[in-house]
Amino acid sequence: MFQSLILRVVFSCFFLAFSQISFAQYSISGKVTDAETGDPIAFANVILVGTTVGITTDFEGNYLIETRTLADSIKVSYLGYLSQSKPLERIPDQKINFQLRPSSFELEAFVFEAGENPAFEIIRKASERRKDFDKRSLEAYETKNYTKIEIDIDHLSEEFRQRKSVQKVTSVLDSIRQLTNDEGEKILPVFFSETVSRFYYRNNPELRKEVIEKTKVTGVGITDGSTTSQITGSAFQEYNFYKNWLNILEKEFISPIADGWKTFYDYDLLDSVLVGQDSCYKLQVYPRREQDLAFSGTIWINSKTYALKQVDLTIPKSANLNFIERIKIQQELEPTTAGPLIPSKTRVQIKIGQVTPQTAGLLAKFYTATDSVKLNDPQPTRFFNQSVELLPDFGTGTPEFWSENRKDPLSSEELAVLQMVDTLKTIPIIRFYSEGLKFFATGFLPVGKIDLGPWTEFGNYNNVEGVRLGMGLRTNYKFSNKWAFQGYLAYGFKDERFKYSASATRILDRARWTTLKLSASKEIDQVGLEMESLQGNSIFLAASRFGTLRRPFIATTQKLTFQREFFKGFLFTAGLNLFDFDPLYDFYYLEKDTREYRSEFQTTEIRAGLRYGRDEIIIINDNERASFGPSRWPIFEVNYTRGIDFLIGDIRYTKLSFYLYQRVNMGLFGVSRYEVDAGQVFGEVPYPILKNHLGNETLFYTTAAFNTMNFNEFASDRYMSLRYRHFFEGFLLNRIPLMKKLKWRAVANANVLFGSVRDENIQNAPTFNPEGNPIETFGRLDFGVPYLELGYGIENIFKFFRVDFFHRMTYLDNPGAKPFHVKVSAQIIL
Template sequence: MSTYGQVVINGKVTDAETGDPIPFASVILQGTSTGNSTDFEGNFTITSNSKADSIEATYIGYIPQTKAIGNEKELTVNFQLRPSDIQMEAFVFEAGENPAFEIIRKAVDKKKQFDKRNLEAYETKNYTKIEIDIDHVSEAFTKRKAVQKVTAVLDSIKQLTNDEGEKILPVFFSETLSSFYFRNNPELKKEVVEKSKVTGVGITDGSTASQITGSAFQEYNFYRNWLVILEKEFVSPIADGWRGFYDYDLLDSVKIGEDSVYALQVYPLREQDLAFSGTIWINKDTYALKQVDLTIPKEANLNFIERIKIQQELTPTQQGALIPSKTRVQVKIGQITPKTAGLLAKFYTAVDSISTGDPKPTSFFNQAVVLKPDFDIVGEDFWNQNRKDPLSNEELAVLQMVDTLKKIPVVRFYSEGLKFLASGYLPIGKLDLGPWPGFFNYNNVEGIRLGAGLRTNSKFSKKWTLMGYAAYGFLDQRWKYEGGITRILDRNRWTTIKLSTQKEIDQVGLEMENLEGNSIFMAASRFGTLRRPFISTNHRLDLKRELFKGLTLYGGLKSNHFDPLYNYYHRDNEGDSELKTEFRTTEAKVGLRYGRDETFIINDNERISLGPSRWPIFALNYAQGFKWLKGEYNYSKLNLSISQKLNMGMLGISRYEAEAGKVFGEVPYPILENHLGNETLFYTSAAFNTMNFNEFASDQYFSIRYRHFFEGFLLNKIPLIRKLKWRAVANANVLFGSASEANKSHAPLIDPEGFALQPFGSLDSTKPYLELGYGVENIFKFFRVDFFHRMTYLDDPETKPFAVKVSAQIIF
């Protein structure tokens, strides 16, 4: 080996399928000991005085690549590595303990020292970039007429392809600059989006997308025992119980910057576990994580997902805790059917200006995501100056292609159509037409029912919302309608006041007000035969105010007229023998709702919950009915509910809803709590699925509905079922309730003409209603079947001790 002068070789190593950089890859001059590792952007520089005729790039999980080099003193060599299905075989240690175990043990012992959650507070400046592409386009998909119209336009633009020559079709690209704030005790987070640029198919207003494309939704902390990804819990390679989930190989001892680190390969003990495989780098001196490059294996029981890859660099703060300085995530979604296409989503976050100090006051975190007033008013020169890294030529081509794609008429038609189906409303300038489920109905009371509605959107006003709809039943020849006006007083601490009036058909126990969020079940229950229908004519005043983060105050006044459309009678409070059919109520309500870590975003003029992370949601409601403004009854209603999602690690996920309530006073049974049964074919978690409609009503009650999703924990043990990716589910629904004799006496057994009536049924306070269920979800990746057994109250011949319910859902 001779010395012939210094040679400088620069280059970049990328993934041949995705075009993304491969950080931490090894690049070495063959026949020498001279080499280097790529940085987080996949770049490398090698300076050598040794002669070599080739250079090689290698990385775990990829096929090595070698390229010839000439005699130039400065040259650029780029590598595109192809992923390999070949897994490195584990080392076999004949005697003694695997040396990697001691390294992991020490890293786990020092977790608390390096976990960023131990900081009292910190702030960062973040740059986030997201790209979503259509890939793996099938031949059948490209032959569709609509697709051919798109490709004909895009053929004039530089085409993006993967290494196999397949076209990649970008559909979304965003860049976000934000400030992220964290405080502990209580743990609170906030992101202020300072600048955002969003372009994509179907994106007309970037304000909603800008709230969820920041770094707050791309946070991965491997110092947690479990990481929640796609609503599933994956065990960290340095979790407290690491020995039960992982095996490790000590690959090498290398230098990264000024730090000497151990490189360890990690892989799950069982391929179906929700765990990672890949490489982690641990500091030799401190046993802190330096870098991670981890993949969720294809064998994990995930729908549609072919690969999730997370790469991360960590930087220590002054206090020692680590904060990810760069994070790259790839999510590859396969074809749903052989005749469709797949998706590739790429997320990149770079962090700088990390500062620690005194925490912001709790009130500062009232809104989890805030958009600066001029967040979307910025030119390209700004982005060129403020991007942490310039866009690559491929990313510039992506931007051009997305801008062209979203203007193609056929693309706009399909994207707007999908939004219409998902939201229920079609934007037409300053108005939204909908909701489409109300355009057509058919039932035994109204016959064919046609309707339509309009509401204003934020283009009309960000302070006022007007809405209204009208519908007509051709059998009952009645008009139904609703009109309302809402004033948004404060968008930061969400504060609204709404005045509305409505005349509509409802069903006892199936009131539309109580079925919000169960649109499929509500639609199914309003077709065909209506159970105990009545005309509800009401006028309402509703107020809402978020007092501080997580705590919302509700209040309102409602006047309602109950006009039955079935054979219904009741006795009034005065105890005379006269039977009445109609009645009026006037009711004042007040309520509190608390979700400690619930996240909200603002979509147009609506506030949408993205749900809590781990804490329960509490709701307390009180209503007072009184003889005023035509009200006929004095009564009180008190209700407390608690709901929570429980992450159980490898055992799966549980959800429960517990509710208790009491009605004080003597009232007709439609005012009582009419427990929701389900006689439809469709499963709903809001109902008792073996209970008939209107079977039971109570003036005091307690219920708990519990569901567990095993996430493959049981069925993964069966080879054939594991291949089908079916997942077991379980249900247990319990209800205690009773009704006083005074309230039972309001419901007569015989009508004025001597015909028998159907009074409400009541529960025995010492005997609970109980149903148990089990089922399988993820059938053909979409469908779920539940089998329910009714365990109590089986004496009535009309009861069904066994029921089968079906549902459809998109889950990962």
């Protein structure tokens, strides 16, 4: 019995040992990343050389192969990258990572000798079923999102690294090995953020909102995360390929499954593969014309439902984009219980090239993971009043919080990025440059609880003031989130006058943006420039006070303004304005009752206005509202002004005005922008109160003026204008070989103005002063004969410059009128 038991034990051990030898498994795992950026490469092919054993990497670039047979080497390949092989060892478990280098590639044209391309039927069915899987068809949905953003400086050339101002930075960079890829190239991280948020969507009407629960932001030059945190969430990283057109960096890109897919794309059916539990068609997509705003890459389509499963798409350098070398979008989509798909993971990489070989490039990486999906439980309309909302305790959060809410722990590279950014912020030269750039861009220099500026008020020169010096400041969010104070004082050494501006704003409600503002100022203005509407453009405002001032006057004003957003996009404004007009040129008007000559006037105005932007994205920028503009719907404005003879006012009149702006995507033909401006002034008034249409006698092109009209050439008390601009985005010039290489783009303009002035307002403006000498007044339009100018031009010349050619079509007999104008401008566009 005992011997039998021993034999059984020995036999069992022998059998187990033999089984392990005969059925031994080898495990090979690792990660595939981009050698230049360190980003994971999803969906790459990993295969044991000489066998059929292989797998594709997951969304994080990881792979795991378990096999009973082992090859001599393992190979990784992916379209757009150089393939790489590495030897294998005869051990049970081994980890082998790959760093693939991007390659320039051109896809060959596929020729099908008979019948239709088999990929077309797949794309046709996927396009027909777009509405079934588009998340916008849901009544409502809510998701929990984790987003991280990293911005790096790359292409650090040796010449750039040897600059004296950069050497202190690169010495720190060299000490952090994780920021060096296998090829020895360096990246210099300057920003890193993590955000956890909840995203809400509602249909009918279509509304969106993101609530930032926690955010952790670190970056060079980032002093207050409250503003930055509002734009680091997932709302600004949404890419829905079930739309016909995707708006990326203000450009419209056609989806590979859009209605007009056959016009823009060619396809190749590569394989039928298993993705998770789903059998999918794997298709290669590429633009028919390399400079069209279209994608190239790979998409996976479910073979049963024809829903998108995965996308790995790139906008290549050959597309007509300035500075952008590559935009890469990877996405995994999961079906909801209702059917439509929601991306579970999205990764976006934007690579900005060097402007010159002596400078550096820029690399921006965005990653969003989505879970906790809730369907068809719409929030009330008032919930969406604010597009982005920060919870009161949105701050950094505990390490435990981030461990629980990250889909994956931060990699060693990302931890090194955080270390580098924190180090850079302490280097004096970095702080100097970052604060300097912010000072130039915003006009203000933060110093504790106040900001000094704007710098445009520090100094100027013109024919009225001579040398002008000034100084200003404002309080910031650190001072108070309920009160905002701002002011400046300036002095002209020629006219020996002080100018000033001061304001106090009480923020009554930040959720429904409600403010009460009291302000007073004494400043030089010019008839027709409407300085009040140019307050947001400090550089243009400063330039308008430089050189020769046209029809200048001293404007003394006191204002009380109330503002409230009643619901999303609907802003109400009301106020009381006191205004004193003191001309610095030969100006007179006839007093209505006595018909006496007067050269000064005062007004008291009651104002009310409504503004509505249905899909305008607004964030609260510390103590101000900042608009990111509309994406689809127009913006409307209606304003009412009543001039009364009360307080200091001595003129009665009424003003009504209407404004409409819209950006329209024209698909293949480019993008259009149009503005409609109309209004009427009721009552007899001096001509500075009329609508003085802005002309442009300078060499420089501006969208704010009629570019063939002279300064102060026309004024109206009834007017309507249409300003239309079209950007062909390469539609025309991409067909011309030479222009295609230059990446020039055609633009077109059409500006038309109808206007007139009633007899009483014409008679109100005498053509002679009391001494009998002639004086300038204003020109007027015949409402039946519109002012018309047509323009065409080329932009993107050397990536910066634009030249426009304008033809003035009407009112050519006016003094000083020229039928043809050439205007130039410089701009930074993509």
